[in-house]
Amino acid sequence: MERSLMKGNEALAEAAIRCGCKCFFGYPITPQTELSAYMAKRMEKSGGVFLQAESEIAAINMVLGAASTGVRAMTSSSSPGVSLKAEGISYMAGSDLPAVIINVQRGGPGLGSIQPAQSDYFQATKAMGHGDFHIIVYAPCSVQEMVDTVTLAFDKADEYRTPVMILADGLLGQMMEPVTFPEPKTELPDKSDWAACGHKNKREHHIINSLFLDAPLLEAKVLERFERYKAIEENETDAELYMCEGAELVITAYGASARVAKSAVTKARSEGIKAGLFRPKTLWPFPVKELAEATKDAKHILDVEMSMGQMIYDVKLATECRIPTTFFGRTGGVIPTPAEVYDEIKKLTGGAQ
Amino acid sequence: MAVVFDRPKSLLDVSTHFCPGCGHGIVHRLVCEVLDEMGVIGDTIGVVPVGCSVMSYNYFGCDVIEAPHGRAPAVATGAKRVNPDKIVFTYQGDGDLAAIGTAETVHVGTRGENIVIIFINNTTYGMTGGQMAPTTLPGQVTQTTPFGRNTDTAGFPIRICEMLSTLSGVALAQRVAIDSVPHIREAKKAIRKAFDNQVAKRGLSIVEVLSTCPTNWGLSPDKSMDFVRKQMIPYYPLGIYKDKAAEEEAAK
């Protein structure tokens, strides 16, 4: 398979086309815009639909419309734009609609900055919109992993009939790395049993809807959905454990900050410091079992994020606060350096024993 | 004796939740009569928004998608773009289309999206108990204009057909009413023209239907029809504000 050097944003777009995404609805926002621009060039040529909507709200609702008819659909944006999509995503969860939403995070809150950040973790994993629902949230940390994650995201979205988010950031979106793409996917899942694509007078009409004025009926719908969420939690977690064997200090970090932490851990290990890195690839469902494995020898956990610390809550929850956990992070779009993380490691471990 | 008038097949045989005398029921029937006559119900996808028509997925016999408030045109765009051979229509109220959904409405017009919009203008938010809508008339009393709509503070009602007629992607912008049987016949013709436009891929067709809300107007069904006739039609003149098909015909 051909290897090409590609920008993260564009690789995400190409990957989506390769795995049968038939329509993309975008809206310009730094640092994600190349994804839309790439779709504008490639989507139509590959038989799909590209449309720049009048707002991120309109874009997510176009995804809702397309997904309702059984087609693989995607949209992407960055932090403020993703906030605008919240209602649409809640409706899609409430209507059991599969779709992929990409958030190339930037500094926040408000207009924030255009540099990379991870301060939308809570939004993505805890409260993407109103009501009881979850979305699967993936956190790739390289261009190749972003490509692989797109395929996974579409498959899991269809399998569990739920929106899926890929939580990237400006660094991953803007950097270039060599990447290979999967062969174009031709046979796509058949959704004619629920899709609203015209009944051809051959079946009952299908309704795509999230309104249930009969409260017990809504409750039953939510309970059924939470059965699926339970299955997701049991089967879909994933994480990378790097040098965690015998690690007394384990760093927890995802996405771009995990790359920084990995350099620091590698340096520390080379000096005999027993450090390791736990990198969740799925943020929801949070990889609890994998974290337990990673921290079985840990005396201390250092959580590193490009925010004021959001995943740290899940780390403490997963370890039931049994292991002292401290935080190091930069926010506002400032990227922590390996040296800074290395200094934190030294502080916590008092250097090599 | 032969049956000369009965419920259209595309309209499911259920009782509706609409209030007695509400115009929604009439327009639902007209849309379904047109779908029957065109024989397209099996290839039609309806999009209903938030509002009194939110539960119309129980009444329209085609596949139906329920859209967030104001977003039906965007949902319809998504559905139509990936299913260009299907008939896609939205059925929206004035709060949905002309307040929260104004941007979506304007942009399906600018894009010339090949869908049909059935727009019910009854000057109020019916489902939530009769609040001021963008189409509430000057001086009209509503739950949120208890002393009558004061245009100094609450602004002026929007004339959607006139506004959209300026957009080149609009194929049909026509305002009709259901206050009398002749007007109902006219409304049906307009709805048919809208769906014919979609088949002919002419762009966006919007039919604005002046309709009643007896419950929230505090009027009897009959008096509500008078309100349409005497108050609404003067402010919202019936007629065709854009008709590409006619322009094409004239150009021949």
Added chain:
Amino acid sequence: MEKMQVRFERCKGCGLCVTVCPKKLVAIQKEKRNEKGYFTAICTDQDACISCMMCAMMCPDCAIKIEK
């Protein structure tokens, strides 16, 4: 031989049919309420009915079937 047939359970007694009948034949009967509690429309003189369908076209609930 009923030209104007009202579906008793569907009628909401809104009276719009009464207002449009050119022959003034339609009325709201007050003897019996339907399941929803409405008094319903009836045709007071089936023979005089000309099956013009205007009542049916004005009915918001498809509660009227016309035969000719």
